[in-house]
């Protein structure tokens with residue numbers, strides 16, 4: 412595992428996905444990159460913009476990624492769920508970087524509805540099936556009750572990387 416390079420990339424409007432992303436990066440000894448959105452996402456009009464972007468499946472304008480996804484064995488991408496979709500900045504990131512991914516995994520924070528549809532969209536945008544995915548309710552993040560779930564997710568990722576390495580050695 413220590414030889415593998417892992418990148419955790421995320422967008423967060425109000426901090427929930429950020430909290431998950433930084434915990435995951437620590438657990439995976441991964442690099443961490445936050446997607447920077449050029450649109451204003453605060454306030455009631457901005458909330459509406461998030462909704463419209465989601466309904467139209469519109470990618471946001473984002474600052475180009477600082478870290479090169481092609482340099483990583485696994486890129487773990489996290490988003491909040493917006494109207495049963497991936498957030499617009501994550502949509503843009505996946506579209507802009509899809510040719511660079513070797514392996515991907517997904518996580519999201521959400522209120523309770525629409526995570527599977529968001530994951531399906533992310534899979535289509537990335538052009539790859541994720542090696543694992545993990546949805547976490549925002550209320551559980553606020554209660555600090557996500558430890559066991561993240562341990563399971565990280566174990567699945569580490570197992571996958573180890574198996575993949577074993578396959579490469581036997582080829």
Ligand SMILES: Cc1cc2nc3c(=O)[nH]c(=O)nc-3n(C[C@H](O)[C@H](O)[C@H](O)COP(=O)(O)O)c2cc1C
Nearest residue numbers: 423424425426427428491492494495520522523524
């Ligand atoms: C515009 C918008 C739409 C949302 N739509 C959904 C939704 O369809 N389903 C859901 O469970 N939560 C929805 N949420 C709640 C967020 O997914 C949830 O609060 C998430 O944890 C926020 O993550 P963040 O703090 O990283 O921005 C929505 C939030 C926003 C701002």
